[in-house]
Each structure stands twice: as C-alpha cells, then as structure tokens.
Amino acid sequence: xxxxxxxxxxxxxxxxxxxxxxxxxxxxxxxxxxxxxxxxxxxxxxxxxxxxxxxxxxxxxxxxxxxxxxxxxxxxxxxxxxxxxxxxxxxxxxxxxxxxxxxxxxxxxxxxxxxxxxxxxxxxxxxxxxxxxxxxxxxxxxxxxxxxxxxxxxxxxxxxxxxxxxxxxxxxxxxxxxxxxxxxxxxxxxxxxxxxxxxxxxxxxxxxxxxxxxxxxxxxxxxxxxxxxxxxxxxxxxxxxxxxxxxxxxxxxxxxxxxxxxxxxxxxxxxxxxxxxxxxxxxxxxxxxxxxxxxxxxxxxxxxxxxxxxxxxxxxxxxxxxxxxxxxxxxxxxxxxxxxxxxxxxxxxxxxxxxxxxxxxxxxxxxxxxxxxxxxxxxxxxxxxxxxxxxxxxxxxxxxxxxxxxxxxxxxxxxxxxxxxxxxxxxxxxxxxxxxxxxxxxxxxxxxxxxxxxxxxxxxxxxxxxxxxxxxxxxxxxxxxxxxx
Amino acid sequence: xxxxxxxxxxxxxxxxxxxxxxxxxxxxxxxxxxxxxxxxxxxxxxxxxxxxxxxxxxxxxxxxxxxxxxxxxxxxxxxxxxxxxxxxxxxxxxxxxxxxxxxxxxxxxxxxxxxxxxxxxxxxxxxxxxxxxxxxxxxxxxxxxxxxxxxxxxxxxxxxxxxxxxxxxxxxxxxxxxxxxxxxxxxxxxxxxxxxxxxxxxxxxxxxxxxxxxxxxxxxxxxxxxxxxxxxxxxxxxxxxxxxxxxxxxxxxxxxxxxxxxxxxxxxxxxxxxxxxxxxxxxxxxxxxxxxxxxxxxxxxxxxxxxxxxxxxxxxxxxxxxxxxxxxxxxxxxxxxxxxxxxxxxxxxxxxxxxxxxxxxxxxxxxxxxxxxxxxxxxxxxxxxxxxxxxxxxxxxxxxxxxxxxxxxxxxxxxxxxxxxxxxxxxxxxxxxxxxxxxxxxxxxxxxxxxxxxxxxxxxxxxxxxxxxxxxxxxxxxxxxxxx
Numbered sequence: 001x002x003x004x005x006x007x008x009x010x011x012x013x014x015x016x017x018x019x020x021x022x023x024x025x026x027x028x029x030x031x032x033x034x035x036x037x038x039x040x041x042x043x044x045x046x047x048x049x050x051x052x053x054x055x056x057x058x059x060x061x062x063x064x065x066x067x068x069x070x071x072x073x074x075x076x077x078x079x080x081x082x083x084x085x086x087x088x089x090x091x092x093x094x095x096x097x098x099x100x101x102x103x104x105x106x107x108x109x110x111x112x113x114x115x116x117x118x119x120x121x122x123x124x125x126x127x128x129x130x131x132x133x134x135x136x137x138x139x140x141x142x143x144x145x146x147x148x149x150x151x152x153x154x155x156x157x158x159x160x161x162x163x164x165x166x167x168x169x170x171x172x173x174x175x176x177x178x179x180x181x182x183x184x185x186x187x188x189x190x191x192x193x194x195x196x197x198x199x200x201x202x203x204x205x206x207x208x209x210x211x212x213x214x215x216x217x218x219x220x221x222x223x224x225x226x227x228x229x230x231x232x233x234x235x236x237x238x239x240x241x242x243x244x245x246x247x248x249x250x251x252x253x254x255x256x257x258x259x260x261x262x263x264x265x266x267x268x269x270x271x272x273x274x275x276x277x278x279x280x281x282x283x284x285x286x287x288x289x290x291x292x293x294x295x296x297x298x299x300x301x302x303x304x305x306x307x308x309x310x311x312x313x314x315x316x317x318x319x320x321x322x323x324x325x326x327x328x329x330x331x332x333x334x335x336x337x338x339x340x341x342x343x344x345x346x347x348x349x350x351x352x353x354x355x356x357x358x359x360x361x362x363x364x365x366x367x368x369x370x371x372x373x374x375x376x377x378x379x380x381x382x383x384x385x386x387x388x389x390x391x392x393x394x395x396x397x398x399x400x401x402x403x404x405x406x407x408x409x410x411x412x413x414x415x416x417x418x419x420x421x422x423x424x425x426x427x428x429x430x431x432x433x434x435x436x437x438x439x440x441x442x443x444x445x446x447x448x449x450x451x452x453x454x455x456x457x458x459x460x461x462x463x464x465x466x467x468x469x470x471x472x473x474x475x476x477x478x479x480x481x482x483x484x485x
Numbered sequence: 486x487x488x489x490x491x492x493x494x495x496x497x498x499x500x501x502x503x504x505x506x507x508x509x510x511x512x513x514x515x516x517x518x519x520x521x522x523x524x525x526x527x528x529x530x531x532x533x534x535x536x537x538x539x540x541x542x543x544x545x546x547x548x549x550x551x552x553x554x555x556x557x558x559x560x561x562x563x564x565x566x567x568x569x570x571x572x573x574x575x576x577x578x579x580x581x582x583x584x585x586x587x588x589x590x591x592x593x594x595x596x597x598x599x600x601x602x603x604x605x606x607x608x609x610x611x612x613x614x615x616x617x618x619x620x621x622x623x624x625x626x627x628x629x630x631x632x633x634x635x636x637x638x639x640x641x642x643x644x645x646x647x648x649x650x651x652x653x654x655x656x657x658x659x660x661x662x663x664x665x666x667x668x669x670x671x672x673x674x675x676x677x678x679x680x681x682x683x684x685x686x687x688x689x690x691x692x693x694x695x696x697x698x699x700x701x702x703x704x705x706x707x708x709x710x711x712x713x714x715x716x717x718x719x720x721x722x723x724x725x726x727x728x729x730x731x732x733x734x735x736x737x738x739x740x741x742x743x744x745x746x747x748x749x750x751x752x753x754x755x756x757x758x759x760x761x762x763x764x765x766x767x768x769x770x771x772x773x774x775x776x777x778x779x780x781x782x783x784x785x786x787x788x789x790x791x792x793x794x795x796x797x798x799x800x801x802x803x804x805x806x807x808x809x810x811x812x813x814x815x816x817x818x819x820x821x822x823x824x825x826x827x828x829x830x831x832x833x834x835x836x837x838x839x840x841x842x843x844x845x846x847x848x849x850x851x852x853x854x855x856x857x858x859x860x861x862x863x864x865x866x867x868x869x870x871x872x873x874x875x876x877x878x879x880x881x882x883x884x885x886x887x888x889x890x891x892x893x894x895x896x897x898x899x900x901x902x903x904x905x906x907x908x909x910x911x912x913x914x915x916x917x918x919x920x921x922x923x924x925x926x927x928x929x930x931x932x933x934x935x936x937x938x939x940x941x942x943x944x945x946x947x948x949x950x951x952x953x954x955x956x957x958x959x960x961x962x963x964x965x966x967x968x969x
Contacts, residue, residue, distance in 0.1 A: 062958045064965050065882065126881065130872035137862075137871055140915060144923050152923070156915065163911050167904040174881070174900070178889035197894075 005035040009114035016106045028106040036085030050075030051475035072123035075476035080120040083327040087239030088113040091232040093451035108138040125183040146230040154228025161221035165211035172205025202260025206253040212245025214301040216275035223294030231338025238330030258482035268309040275302035280411035289347040300326045307390035315393025325382035332455040343441040353426035367452045376416040382462035496536035504529025505592035512585025522585040523576040549606035549667035555967035567726035568595040575718035594620035598730035607666040624719035633714035644707040652694025658687030668742040676745040698731040701766045702773040705793040712789030721829035725822035732818040751895025770797030771906040805890035812964045813882040820875035827946035828864040848924030860947040865914040875953035
C-alpha cells in the first residue's frame with residue numbers, strides 16, 4: 001500500500017499535464033493528501049514491525065547486473081514518508097493561488113514528491129540512487145520558472161551542488177557495488193568491506209549526501225536556493241530535499257561503511273558544530289527574511305549531522321527526529337515568509353518593520369510566533385525534543401561539541417527573535433501606528449490557514465509526545481551495525 | 486560455396502544496394518517524387534532488416550570476411566534502425582533538389598556500416614570504413630550552396646583520408662608480423678610472440694583511424710565543423726549510426742584480435758599495451774570535450790564537443806575489457822545514438838523555423854512547441870546522465886564495470902575523470918534547457934509550421950529513449966546473449 005505514495009504522485013504528475021489548468025491544483029492536492037494519509041496509516045501500525053526492513057515489492061529489474069525493483073520499509077523510512085506527505089500536502093495548499101502555468105508547476109512539484117518517497121522506500125541501492133537523482137532536475141525548473149530573487153543563479157547553483165553530491169554518491173555506490181557484487185541494501189549492510197575501502201569510500205559517500213543536507217562549508221547552495229525558490233519550492237527543499245541527504249548519509253553511508261564512519265566521525269562532528277554556529281551567526285546579519293530562514297535551515301541541519309556523528313542510539317534517533325521536526329518547522333517558516341511576500345512584495349526586514357504586520361495580519365502573526373517558538377527550541381514543540389535528545393547523545397561521545405553548540409543555540413534564539421521583532425513587532429511600526437495610515441493587506445486565504453494550522457499542530461503534537469515517533473525510530477536504528485562497533 | 490548461398494548470407498547488403506540503385510533511378514526519371522523516394526528508401530531499409538532476421542545463426546565465409554553471428558546481426562539491425570530514422574529526418578530536413586541522390590548516398594553509407602559490422606577481417610573492415618567514410622564526406626558537403634557545409638565536408642575528407650592512410654599502414658604492419666588479416670588468425674599469432682616496437686606502432690596507427698571515426702580527442706577536430714555545418718540529417722547520421730558501427734568493430738578488433746596485448750592502465754599497475762592508449766584517449770576526450778563544450782553558444786557545435794566527451798565515456802568499456810566491458814560500451818553507444826538522433830530532430834525543427842541553431846534561436850521554444858521542448862528535456866537530461874534515462878543507466882554500467890576491472894580499484898582515476906566530466910556536462914545541457922524554457926525570443930516572430938510528421942518522429946524517439954532508460958534489460962540482455 002505504501003508504494004502507492006510513489007505511484008499516485010507519478011500518475012497525478014501525468015494527470016496535471018493532461019487535465020485543464022484549473023483542476024491541476026485539485027489533482028495535486030488529492031494526490032499529496034492521499035500520499036500523506038497512506039504514509040500516516042502505515043506509520044500508525046504497532047511499532048513491533050519497525051525494527052527490520054519489511055519488503056513491499058521485489059521484482060528483478062536489470063537481472064544481469066543484479067538490479068531489482070525493491071521497496072521496503074522500516075521505522076526510519078516511514079517516519080520520513082510521513083514528513084514528506086505532510087510537507088507536500090502543505091506545499092500544494094500554499095501554492096493554491098498560483099496563476100502562472102499551474103499545470104507545469106504542479107507537474108514538477110509532484111515529480112519531486114514522487115522521487116522523495118522513492119528514496120525513502122527503496123531497498124536497492126541502484127533504485128535508491130535513481131530516485132535520489134530524479135529529484136534534482138525538477139527543482140531546477142521549479143526555481144528557474146517560478147522563483148524570485150536571483151533565480152537563474154540560485155537554480156543553477158543548487159542543481160550543480162546537488163549533482164556534485166550526486167556524483168560523489170555515485171562513486172561511493174559503485175565502489176560498494178563492485179566490491180560486494182550486490183546492490184541489495186540488506187545484503188550490503190551485512191557485507192564486510194575491507195577497511196581500506198571503507199576509509200576512502202565512506203567520506204566520498206557521506207560528503208555526497210551531506211552536501212544535500214547542507215554541511216558546512218558546502219552549504220552555500222541552500223540559502224541561495226531557498227531564497228530563489230518559489231514558496232512551495234522552498235518548503236520542499238527545507239522539508240524534504242535536505243532530508244534526502246541526511247537520510248542517505250544514515251541509511252547508506254553509515255550503515256554500509258561502519259569502520260569508515262568511526263574513522264571519520266570526529267571530523268563530521270567538527271563540521272557539524274561549525275555549521276551550527278556559523279550559519280546561526282550568518283542568519284543574524286541577513287536583511288532578507290528568507291535568507292534568515294535559509295541559514296536557520298543550515299543551522300538546524302547541523303544538529304542532524306551532529307546527532308548522526310554521535311554514533312549512539314540516542315544521538316542518531318534524535319537526528320531522525322530532528323529531520324522530521326525541521327521538515328515541518330522549516331516548511332512552515334518558508335510558507336509564512338511566502339505569505340508575507342505575496343502581500344507586501346518585500347522580504348526586506350527593514351521594509352517589513354515599517355508595515356506593522358502584527359496589526360494588519362493577526363492570524364499570520366500568531367502563526368509566525370508559534371513557528372519561531374518551535375524553531376528556537378521552546379519546550380512543547382518538536383524542535384526542543386529533537387535537539388535535547390541529540391545533545392544528550394552527543395554528550396556521551398563529544399562533550400566539548402555540546403558546549404560549543406550551546407553558543408549556537410543562543411545565536412539561533414537571537415536571530416529568530418530579531419527576525420520576528422523586525423517583521424512584526426518593531427518599535428517604528430508600533431509607535432507610528434497612531435499617526436500613519438496602515439496599509440491593509442489581504443487576509444490569509446483558507447488553504448493557507450489550513451496548511452499552517454496543520455504544520456503547527458504537527459510540530460506541537462511531536463513536541464508533546466515524541467515517544468510516539470521514537471518508539472518507531474529507535475528499533476530501526478538499533479539494528480544498524482555501526483552502533484555495535 | 487555457391488553464389489546462391491553467398492547471396493543468402495549477403496542478403497541485407499544486396500537489398501541495400503538494390504534500393505540505392507532504385508532510388509537513384511527514381512531521381513533520374515521523376516524529379517518531384519520526394520515522398521516516393523523517402524518511402525522507397527525506408528522500405529528498403531526495413532526489408533534489409535527483415536533479411537538480417539532471416540540470416541542463419543552463425544556462419545563464417547572467406548576467413549572472416551563475412552561473418553554472421555548474433556552480435557553482428559544485432560548491430561546490423563541497430564545500424565539499419567538508425568539509418569531508418571536518418572531517412573525520416575532527411576525527409577523533413579533536406580531541400581528537394583537532388584533529394585533522391587542524397588538518399589542513395591545515405592543508403593550506400595549504411596551498406597558500408599553493415600560491411601564494417603559483419604566482417605572480422607582487416608581488409609574487409611578497411612573497405613567498410615572507406616565506403617562509409619566516402620559516403621559521409623559527400624553527405625556532409627551535400628548542400629553545395631552552403632559554403633560552411635562544403636568547408637566542413639572538405640575538412641572531414643582531409644582528416645578522414647589522412648587517418649585512413651595511418652590505419653592502412655598500421656594494418657599492413659600487423660599483417661606483416663602476424664601473417665594473417667583475419668581477426669582470429671591475428672589473435673593466435675599475437676598470443677605466441679612478445680610485443681616488438683614496430684608491432685606496437687602498427688596497433689597505434691590502427692587505433693588512429695578508429696579514434697578519428699569515433700571522434701576521440703585529439704582526433705576530433707573534424708567533428709565540430711561537421712556537426713555544425715552539415716545538413717542536420719547528415720550530422721545526425723554521422724553522430725549515431727556511423728559511431729555505433731565504429732565502436733562495434735573497434736571493440737571486436739581490440740578484444741578479439743589484440744586481446745593478448747591488452748596491458749593495463751591501472752594506477753600503480755601500468756603495463757604497456759593498447760589499454761593505456763585507449764584510457765588516455767578516453768580521459769582526453771572527456772576532459773577536452775566537456776571543457777570546450779562549456780564555451781559553445783551554438784547548440785550543434787556544443788553537441789559535437791559533447792559527442793567527443795561521450796565517445797570518451799564509451800571507450801571506458803573497452804578499457805575495462807571483457808564481456809561485461811564490451812556490452813557496457815555497446816549499450817552506451819546504442820542508447821547515445823538514439824538520444825542524439827532525437828536531439829538533432831529538435832535542432833532540425835528549430836533551424837527550419839528560425840533559420841539557425843544558436844542558443845538565441847532556441848529561446849522561447851517552449852511557448853511555440855511545448856511537445857518538442859518536453860522531448861528535448863528527455864534527450865538532454867539523458868545525455869547529462871540523469872535517471873531514469875538510458876544515459877544514466879549506461880554510465881552506471883560503464884563506470885561500475887571499469888571500476889570493477891582494475892584490480893584494487895586501479896582505474897579509479899579514470900572513473901573520477903569521467904564523473905567530473907558528467908558534472909561539467911550537466912551545466913551546459915542546462916544552459917540549452919534554460920534557453921528553451923526561460924529565454925525570451927529576441928528574433929522576429931518565427932512562423933510555426935504544421936508538424937505532424939516531425940512530431941511523430943520525435944515522439945517515437947523520445948519513447949524509445951524513455952523505454953531504454955526504464956527497461957534497459959531488453960537491450961542489455963540481447964547484447965549479453967550475443968556476446969560469446
């Protein structure tokens with residue numbers, strides 16, 4: 001059943017091209033909502049099934065090379081499928097008013113969604129990589145054709161960085177394939193690669209994935225790409241695409257090459273910590289609201305890498321929880337930034353500070369405050385739960401890293417509050433309100449409200465009861481062999 | 486062997502000759518029968534394909550001069566199929582003057598390719614090379630009003646004849662040492678002796694001719710002009726059918742005849758032989774082709790340099806050697822040929838409407854021909870090697886075979902160069918797509934023609950590319966079964 005998330009998205013992608021332009025958004029919404037529901041139903045099954053990969057379908061594809069069409073799920077992949085469904089659904093809701101060539105827009109959007117489901121569900125390394133690369137070029141068109149600031153540059157940069165990551169992954173994959181002679185992920189995860197191979201192949205593979213997860217210093221595509229992308233594009237990038245990288249790093253790089261991982265894990269920790277602090281500091285100096293959120297994405301993804309590098313159950317499970325959590329919060333922040341831009345045609349914080357949005361758009365303000373609270377890690381939201389688990393996990397492995405990360409967290413709070421204050425609660429707008437006439441903006445539309453409420457509810461639900469997710473994530477992590485070394 | 490038996494074995498070639506003569510006669514008698522001559526040529530090619538299917542499973546006549554094997558039959562079919570699309574393209578691209586003659590020469594070129602594919606004997610191979618080569622020079626310079634086309638034809642001819650001279654000299658050296666012109670005879674003679682310098686020179690010179698044929702750097706200099714200035718259908722034919730046949734026969738010469746003198750190009754395990762030469766050609770082609778393509782602003786010239794790079798990737802399979810390596814090469818060159826035909830079909834469409842093939846002429850194609858623009862996405866992304874298209878599968882196959890063949894990952898350097906080349910190539914393919922989807926047409930409003938025939942051709946080619954990407958098993962299986 002869960003495989004239908006892929007097929008439905010692909011079928012819908014074809015349908016939106018054929019159907020009249022007006023009905024495209026309904027087709028897209030139905031497909032993404034159905035995908036979300038399917039993923040959620042599969043996810044709510046009792047957690048005892050989630051430790052091992054359960055095969056859904058396994059057909060030979062290119063038999064002479066040992067390539068098969070093999071889909072399987074465990075707690076890890078289902079967690080990611082749920083966040084994919086939710087983000088995709090909300091991305092469609094926030095593109096409801098799109099006027100320009102909606103059919104093509106939803107076509108590319110649905111291709112990204114289908115590819116992402118495919119990545120999370122595949123259990124064959126070749127199939128995994130097909131889906132992984134399949135996500136690259138739709139992003140290029142989404143940004144180039146419907147983007148905003150500096151979109152040609154942003155689209156090209158993002159695509160080339162993704163592809164650079166792609167060829168590194170490709171090299172790692174064929175190295176694993178030619179050594180082990182199989183592409184089946186489960187067989188590969190039991191195969192003992194020589195340590196010399198692991199020591200050169202692991203960093204290649206991990207770095208390839210980590211580029212997509214926004215690892216410092218190869219993160220620069222992320223802010224540029226996020227800013228250039230249309231609202232739904234940024235939501236997909238932050239919500240899903242960056243997670244593809246982190247997921248691949250965990251599922252493929254770390255799972256296949258445990259020796260290489262332990263050899264390099266301190267360097268990953270170093271890069272992750274630098275990424276958290278550097279991106280947070282950079283976000284503090286941005287004047288474009290989307291750049292602030294873009295850098296905050298890099299900073300939050302740094303936590304994912306930190307959790308992975310901790311190499312213990314707690315840290316890695318926290319990293320997966322953070323992938324889920326940031327998928328929702330990042331998508332929400334970008335969505336709200338898109339709502340603002342659609343009304344005011346500016347994202348410049350100085351300009352926004354003169355508009356007094358908190359008075360003209362109360363609902364938006366409430367949502368943005370909630371999203372900021374979730375983003376800076378207030379207890380009760382998912383971000384807090386994930387980050388605290390990561391830090392506890394890291395404490396066991398690299399206590400120093402936790403201290404430095406503490407500085408990063410202060411910076412995160414600082415830039416989040418700064419952006420919140422400048423865009424909604426600035427003194428200038430509050431003081432001048434009595435005298436200057438206030439520009440009226442259209443209120444948020446129903447689909448936008450629906451989408452933001454969904455995302456806020458999701459982050460609050462996970463924040464209040466993270467155990468529901470952890471019950472499903474932890475068994476899957478515990479079977480991975482890098483923990484046992 | 487009676488003449489009837491011989492005719493039966495050479496039936497595909499005979500059908501092509503007869504068709505070529507018929508088309509030529511038709512052109513002499515009836516000037517305006519454009520459709521008729523295209524139809525006749527197409528039917529002739531299909532009949533030749535049918536004749537290939539009726540060939541016996543295996544036979545060897547005149548010490549390898551005419552060999553029927555599953556591999557040869559398979560690639561005769563592939564060449565005929567590509568020639569068929571060449572005729573379709575010619576039908577929509579070529580002007581009516583002397584059109585039947587053009588078709589006749591195209592058919593003769595195809596005959597040359599069939600000879601090339603179906604012989605395992607050096608002299609016959611050389612005759613095939615020359616027959617196809619001479620026809621292709623004429624096809625390049627066919628539009629005699631177009632000065633650049635004639636220039637390209639002349640360049641192609643001069644380079645080609647020099648390369649042929651080298652090849653012939655090399656073949657004579659090999660014959661002198663081995664006392665045989667049959668590939669099997671050469672193989673057994675070579676296996677028993679060491680490698681004297683002069684024989685090495687013979688192998689080297691033979692390779693020059695083929696490197697020229699597949700446009701491997703540094704023997705690629707004819708390609709940009711030919712691709713850019715030749716009639717679109719000629720360029721497409723040269724880039725597809727001729728290249729496939731050359732790779733088939735190059736692979737057979739290297740892997741059958743020279744197998745014992747392969748050597749190794751591994752990083753710390755260098756052994757003299759032809760493998761290091763091919764590895765060097767491949768690395769140069771990938772680097773030069775991709776880097777120079779970056780600077781191009783004419784789509785056909787860009788495709789020419791990218792073809793040099795693709796030739797380099799394809800050579801990787803021969804470096805890897807063995808059954809797996811050869812089959813990877815054959816898969817890649819076949820899927821590449823189909824993809825490039827499609828790209829040239831779109832180029833032809835743009836050229837006919839806008840009178841050129843620079844990036845500027847492609848600007849705004851999406852608005853005029855959404856279908857052609859969509860097909861171009863498929864073709865270019867396949868060339869760039871993105872899944873789920875055959876370019877990706879082909880690269881996966883080639884690179885994994887190459888990495889596997891070098892002991893202790895000794896060929897990693899070559900794979901890394903090839904991967905870097907792929908990264909560069911994505912950039913310039915995206916530039917074309919950007920012009921198509923994002924560029925504003927700056928030229929005066931072009932006239933859109935009714936395009937039923939063209940659209941059908943494009944749809945078939947795009948469907949074929951998608952099919953090869955999603956279901957590569959079919960081709961891989963038939964190639965692997967055909968290889969002993």
